[in-house]
Amino acid sequence: MSQKHETPLLDELEKGAFPSFVKEIKRAAEHSEYAQDLLGQLELSYKEKVTHWKHGGIVGVRGYGAGVIGRYSDVPDKFPGVAHFHTVRVNQPAGFFYTTDALREICDIWDKYGSRLTNMHGSTGDIILLGTKTENLEPVFAELSSRGWDLGGSGSAVRTPSCCVGPARCEWSCYDTLELTYQITQRFQDELHRPMFPYKFKFKMAGCAVDCIASIARADMSIIGTWKGNIQIDQEEVRNYAKNGMDIQAEIVDMCPTGCMSWDGNELKINDEDCNRCMHCIAKMTKALRQGEEKGATILLGSKAPIVTGALMSWVIVPFIKLEPPYEELFDLVERIWEFWDEHGKNRERVGELIERMGFPVFLKETGLEPHPAMVKEPRRDPFFFWSEEDIEK
C-alpha cells in the first residue's frame, strides 16, 4: 500500500540513530488501513499540537469488563481507518520470555484483525495490541484464547501482574518471582477480568531490593525479595575486585548507607546487624558477595502515580514473609486487604490513598497485622494519637 497521507513532521522522526516508531507505523501501513490513518491523524496532532482521540466508551469482549481500552478518533471523517482504534491488552507470560513461535502466533492474529501495531510491552506489562475496531474484538479474543492467551486487566480491576526476570536469569532473586506472578494471575482471574473494585489494583514482583520492575513506585502491592542472615563473603574474590581496579573503600565501604563495612586492603568485614540489605555492595561485587541464606520477601503496599494528592511509593506492611507455593498466607492477606478496601474505599480511591485517609493503624487493626518498626522510617511527630477501649482505665 502506498502512503495515504503526507507526513512531513513525522518523516523527520524517521531520521536519527535511535529506532523509530514512525518507521514502524509506516511498515505496518504497508498492509494496514489502520496504520495508514494513524499516520495521518498523528501528523495532524504534530501539526496542531493536540491529541485527536476522544474518551473511550465501554467496549470489550463478552463476559469480561476488562482487557480492552476503547478509543475513538475525533476526526473520523478524515481518518476512517482509526474511527475505532481500540487496544487489546494481552496478558504477557511472566518474565516476558517468549519463543518465536509464540510471538508469531500473536502476530498472525493481529495482522488478521488489527493494525499490525503493538507495544511490546505496556508499562503495566501487557502485550498491547494497538488498535482495532469494535467488531474485531470478539474474533481477536477467540483466536487468542483458543491458543492459550488471555486478556490482561483494565478499569477498576486487578491489573496484569508483572515481575522482574528473577530466578530465571538473576543470581539475586530471593523468591520465585515468575511463579508467584503466574499464581497470582491465575488465582485472581475473576478480579482481573471483571472490574469490581473501587479502582485499579496492581501487583509487581521484584526478586530483590534492586527492584528491576520498579514495583515500589507503581504497584498497589509491591513484593520485594530479601533475606535474613549474614552476607556471605568470598574474600578471595573481594581481593580480585581490588586487583582489577575497584576502589573498595570509595566504591563500596564509603557508599554503604549504614556504614557497616570495613576494608583493610585484605579483608572485607560486614557488621551484618547494621546492614539494611540495600544490595549496593552485592550488586557491585557480584562474584564476591552473596545474600544471607534465609530467603523471603518484604510486602509493601500503596504506590501510585500523582493524581490526586501526589505520588505514593509503597510502604512496608509485612517485613518478612516466606514465599513458597501454594502462597496461601499471601493470598489470605490480599483478600483481607481487599475486604478493607471494599468496605471503606470511595470510587476511584486507590488502596494507598484509602489507608492514608483512614490511617495506617486502622488498616493494620482491620487486616490483623501487627505494628512493627520496619513499617515506619520514623515514628510520628505530633503527640495526637488514638487509643482503644482496652487501653483506657474506666
Place this chain on the structure above:
Amino acid sequence: MSQKHETPLLDELEKGAFPSFVKEIKRAAEHSEYAQDLLGQLELSYKEKVTHWKHGGIVGVRGYGAGVIGRYSDVPDKFPGVAHFHTVRVNQPAGFFYTTDALREICDIWDKYGSRLTNMHGSTGDIILLGTKTENLEPVFAELSSRGWDLGGSGSAVRTPSCCVGPARCEWSCYDTLELTYQITQRFQDELHRPMFPYKFKFKMAGCAVDCIASIARADMSIIGTWKGNIQIDQEEVRNYAKNGMDIQAEIVDMCPTGCMSWDGNELKINDEDCNRCMHCIAKMTKALRQGEEKGATILLGSKAPIVTGALMSWVIVPFIKLEPPYEELFDLVERIWEFWDEHGKNRERVGELIERMGFPVFLKETGLEPHPAMVKEPRRDPFFFWSEEDIEK
C-alpha cells in the same frame, strides 16, 4: 508564717540534688498567702492528678489587652489565696542581662503586690510574675512602668521578642541581636500590647545558625545570623587543636554535612563554595576558625507548636539581609507580612499555617518577595502548579 496545708507529696520534691521549686514556693509561703494556698492546691493536684485551675477570663491593665494571664482556682473555697492567681508578664531586657538593683526593684514590687513567686523566665522570654489578684494588677503596672518596666505580650498580639546573648558575649553573632530585639519591641509596642491579629506572632533573634534561642522552632519570625565569604582559618591554631588531642578528621572533616573540608595532618582546607554555614567546624574549633566577613542574617517564617496540624519550623523567606539600624527594610517586610495575614488569616491561624493553606508562592507574590532556591530543601514533586495570566499565550 507557718505552713497552712500539709504537703506530703510535694515535700518529697524538696529532697534530691537538683534545686527544688517546692522549696521556692515554701520560701515564698513564709510571707505570702498566695504561696500558702498555692502549696495547698498543688498538693491536691498531686493527689488527684488533675489541674485545679479554670480557664482565665479577660483581666488586664487599663488600655492594654495583653500582658496578663488571668487564672482562677476551681477550688477557691479551700484555697482562697489563689482564688485569683493572675500572671503578670514583664518584658525582659534583651539578652536577659540585669543589674542586681534592677532585679531587686522588681522583687520589691512583687513582694508588695504578688505571690513572691516568679519564673525567671517564661519560655517566650518574659519575666513571669506568678500570681496576684485582679485588684493588684493596676498597682503592679503603675509601680513597674513608673520605674521603666513595661508588660510583655499575650493573646493575639506580638509576643515579647527575645534573643540569644549575641554580641554581648559571643564571638559568633553576625548581627546585633540585642539591639534588634530592643528595636523590634519598641517599634511594635502597640501590636504587642493591644491584640489585633488573627493569633499570636513571635519574634526570636539568634546571632548565628547555632540558634541558642531556639528561634527556628518557636518564633513566627526567626532571624538567624549568617555570613557570606570564606571561613577564615588560622592553620596554626588548627594544628594546636590537633596537638591537644582533637581528631580533626573524625570530629570535624567527617562530620561536615557538605563534605567540603579536608585535612592532611597539617593544613585544613575548606571548599567554601560548598559550605552551607552550619557552624559545626567553627563551634568546635573556635580559636582556629572564624566566619566569613560579610555578615547579615537569614529570615525564616512560620514555626509553632503542634496544634492543629503538627508542629512547624520556620522556613527561609529571605536568604540574606544586612541588619543595621534603623532596620527599615525589615520593618517594611514585617508589615507586608502582617497585611497578608490580616487580610487572609482566620481566627487562631498562625502565619505559618496561613501560608501553608494559601501556598508559599501566593505569599511571596503578595509580599513582593522573589522566589529563591534557598527557600526550599527540594522542589515540588507533583507536577501540578499555578500559572499567572502573563504566563499564558492567548
Place this chain on the structure above:
Amino acid sequence: MSELPQRQTDIGPPHYSKFLPPVIKENYGKWKYHEILSAGVMVHVAESGAKIWSVRVASPRLVSTDFIRDICEIADKYCDGHLRFTTRHNVEFLVSDESKVEPLVNELKEKGYMIGGIGDRISNVVHTQGWVHCHSAATDASGLVKALMDELHEYFHTKELPAKVRLAVACCVNMCGAVHCSDIALVGVHKTPPRIEHDKVKNLCEIPSTVASCPTSAISPDPAKKSVKIKLEKCMYCGNCYSVCPAMPIADPKNDGVAIVVGGKVSNLRSNPMFSKLAVPWLPNNPPRWPEVVDAVKTILNAYIEGARKHERLGEWVERIGWEKFFKVTGLPFKMQHIDDFTFARETWRMAATFKW
C-alpha cells in the same frame, strides 16, 4: 467469521516455563554471578558452571508485527527461538552457545539494531501513548522519546555514566509509567483550566464524581445549568476532571507543554527510593523534535556527568550537592512553580538556616 475457534475465558497467560530456554530451566534459581561484557552483552554463570549470554537491543516499543517477525528470525538463528523483553522494553536475545554470540552481535549490527543499555548507561525510555493513542495526552510520548534518544543514544551503546540513568516520558500527569521515580523524566502538562461544555455535561458526566475528582476542590455543582462550575483561581490544570468527565476538555495547543522532573529512583541501593522533583516547570510543545526539551535534558545530564561520583545516581548527586546548587550548576531558572504549595509543602520548604550560596 464462522471459522472462529472456540473461545475460552479466565485461562490466564501461558505458563512461563513453556518459553524458557533449556539452560534457564536447568539452572533456574541457581545463578551465581554475571559479567557485563560490553554495553549490550552480558553473561550469567550458574552454580553448575552453565552460562547464558544476553544480547540486548533497543526497541521503539511501538513496533509493527514486522519488527517482531524480524527479531524472531534472528532468535531462531542464534537462540534456538528464545528471546525476551526487558521491563524497560528492550529486546534480549538469549544465547546458550558462546560461539553464537559474536555472529549474533555482528548480524544485529549489520541490520542496524542498536545494541546496548546494559550497565551504567541510559537504557530504553519508559513511556506512554501520547498522541498515538490517548485522549488525555498533553504531548506526544513516542516522539519525545525519539527526539531525546537520537541525541543521547551514545549513552545507550557506548559511553558510560556515573550510574544508570533512567529516563521516562508520560504524556499527562496521570503518569502511566514511572516518571515520578525516574532520574530524568518528561511529563506533558497543561497550563490552562478545562472548558466546560455545559450541554454535554448532563449526558456524559456524573456530577458528584466530577466534583469529587478535583484535588483542589475547584469544582462545584451548577444546578441551574445541570452542570458544574470551576473556581478558576483554584484550578492547577491537572486534568483529573477531564478523566472522569469528557465534557471538560483541557487540551490547549498554545499552552500545553512539557515539564521536566529529575532525581527519582526506585532501587534501594545506597539511598532509599526517591521521588522525582520538578526541574523545569514548562517548555513548549515543539514537535517533531522538541529542541527546548532535549536541550534542557542534555544540560541536566551533562551537569550530572560532570559532578557525580561513581555509582551515584542523579538524585543522589543532587541530594549531596543540594538543590540550590543544582539550579546553579545547570543554570535552570528557579521559579514560583518550583515551590510546593500542595501536599508536600511542609516537607519541602527549607526549615533550616543552611544552604549554599
Place this chain on the structure above:
Amino acid sequence: MSELPQRQTDIGPPHYSKFLPPVIKENYGKWKYHEILSAGVMVHVAESGAKIWSVRVASPRLVSTDFIRDICEIADKYCDGHLRFTTRHNVEFLVSDESKVEPLVNELKEKGYMIGGIGDRISNVVHTQGWVHCHSAATDASGLVKALMDELHEYFHTKELPAKVRLAVACCVNMCGAVHCSDIALVGVHKTPPRIEHDKVKNLCEIPSTVASCPTSAISPDPAKKSVKIKLEKCMYCGNCYSVCPAMPIADPKNDGVAIVVGGKVSNLRSNPMFSKLAVPWLPNNPPRWPEVVDAVKTILNAYIEGARKHERLGEWVERIGWEKFFKVTGLPFKMQHIDDFTFARETWRMAATFKW
C-alpha cells in the same frame, strides 16, 4: 492605693545597655573565642585581650523573690552587681576579674548551688506551668523536671555526654516551649475525649470556633441542644476544643499521662534542625516522682550514651542507626500509636525495602 506612682504605657523594656557589665560594653561584638574551663565556668576572650568569665548555676525557674535576692547578693560580691539568665533559665554570674572566679565558685558550692550546664551536658530543662498555673495541664511540669533532674543531675555538673542533650517538658500538647524540637522531651497527654457540659456551652463558647478548633473535624454543631457534639471515634484527645471552649473539659486523672518524644534539635550544626518523634506514647502520671517516666528517660539516655559518636546529637544518632534499631536498643515497645495517621503519615511510613533486623 493613693500613693501609686504615675503609670506609663508603651515604653517597652529598659534598654539592655543599662545592664551590661563594663567589659561587655567595651568589647561588645568584638569577642574572639571562648574556652570552657569546667562544667560551669567558661571564659570569653575579646580581640582586645579582655576577658569575661561566666559561672553558670542551675535554677528551678519557678523561684521566689528570696532566691533572686540571694543571687543578687552574690553578684554584688563577685560581679559588681552583674548577672544574667540564659535562654534555658540558668543563672550566669558575669565576672570581670579573674581573681574572683574561684572564690565565687567556692561560695556557690558552699551555699549549695549547682554549678554546671556548660558544654556537652544536660542543661536546664525548658518547661512550662503545669498544675502550678495552667488550666490545660495534663501533668505537672515543675515536678517532672525535679524528678528527672534529681536522677540526671550528674550530667549537669560533672559527667559529659557525646553532645548537648536538651530536655524539655510541656504539660499539654500546646507545648509551650520547645518539646517538638528537643533531644528528649516529656509532654502531658490525654487519652479520653472531652466531656461536653451542654448547659455551659451556650454561655461560654462560640460554636463556630469550637467546631473549627478540632483538627480531625470530630466536632459538629448540635443545634437542638444549642451545643456541639463529638464523633468520638474521630477524637484524638488533643484538647484544642477545650482551649477555645471551657465547657469541654478533657482532664481525666485516671487516663492522663506523659508521652516521651525524642530526637529533636534546633541547632543547624551538621544536620538540619529536627522535630522530635514519639518514643513512648503514654506512661502514667505518678506524682511526685513519676518513676516510670524517669526510668524510660534514663533508658533512652543510656542507649544514646552507649551508641552515639562524639558530637552526635541524640537525633543524629537515631537517624544514623535507624528508628527500628532505636526500639531494639532501648527495648521500648513499638505500638500502633507510633505510626503516624495524621499530617506526616506519608513522609514517615517506610517507603523502602531497607531496614535492619
